[in-house]
Amino acid sequence: MTGYDAIRNAVRKIAIFDAHPDPEPARYVHALADSYGAGARGAGHEVRQIMLGGINIPILHSREDWMQNDAPAEVKSGQDAILWADHIVFVYPLWLGDMPALLKAFLEQVLRPGTALQYGDSAAPEKLMKGKSARLVVTMGMPAIFYRAYYGARSVRSFKRNILELVGIDPVETSLIGNVEGSAKHRERWLERMTEYGAAGN
Numbered sequence: 001m002t003g004y005d006a007i008r009n010a011v012r013k014i015a016i017f018d019a020h021p022d023p024e025p026a027r028y029v030h031a032l033a034d035s036y037g038a039g040a041r042g043a044g045h046e047v048r049q050i051m052l053g054g055i056n057i058p059i060l061h062s063r064e065d066w067m068q069n070d071a072p073a074e075v076k077s078g079q080d081a082i083l084w085a086d087h088i089v090f091v092y093p094l095w096l097g098d099m100p101a102l103l104k105a106f107l108e109q110v111l112r113p114g115t116a117l118q119y120g121d122s123a124a125p126e127k128l129m130k131g132k133s134a135r136l137v138v139t140m141g142m143p144a145i146f147y148r149a150y151y152g153a154r155s156v157r158s159f160k161r162n163i164l165e166l167v168g169i170d171p172v173e174t175s176l177i178g179n180v181e182g183s184a185k186h187r188e189r190w191l192e193r194m195t196e197y198g199a200a201g202n
Helices: 028-042 063-068 073-084 101-110 144-151 154-167 184-200
Strands: 013-018 046-051 087-093 133-139 172-177
Touching: 013 028, 013 073, 028 046, 028 087, 028 133, 028 184, 046 073, 073 101, 133 154, 144 172, 154 172, 172 184
Parallel strands: 013 046, 013 087, 087 133, 133 172
Antiparallel strands: none
């Protein structure tokens, strides 16, 4: 028994990060995050939902800051939610082929030594977030199949391998939602799917 089969039907602690930089309620990312949260709460899961848009997240400027200092106050609730959660969901738009700068700044601030990694005598750091799983929900204007075939979904693969799996978060599932400016029916289908994922806790 591996992956999500091991935790199916279990009540989970789920942290949802709505990472669209624009807090304007009409943004589709917000509706996706809300649908996932509604499905999870309806199924009895414990949920913490955090919107990054509107938070003034400081940019990390040095390795010394990252290694030696605590996460700034602006992101402490998000860091606490990641530590608390069994399952972490990131919902964000693809901007210039990658995650928005706001989400990258958040991750750099919260995934610090002592929290996400532990450096010691060995060449590779110890992964402190083993036992957690994640889902990446990524919206884009282009068809998702084109993003996969032509661009190789490189930024999403990098997020999964070079950030989440680096700190021990595994498995990591992905939902690539293309043509977000398409038909209302297409958008509604994805909202329904998010509710189903939330209810299943995956």
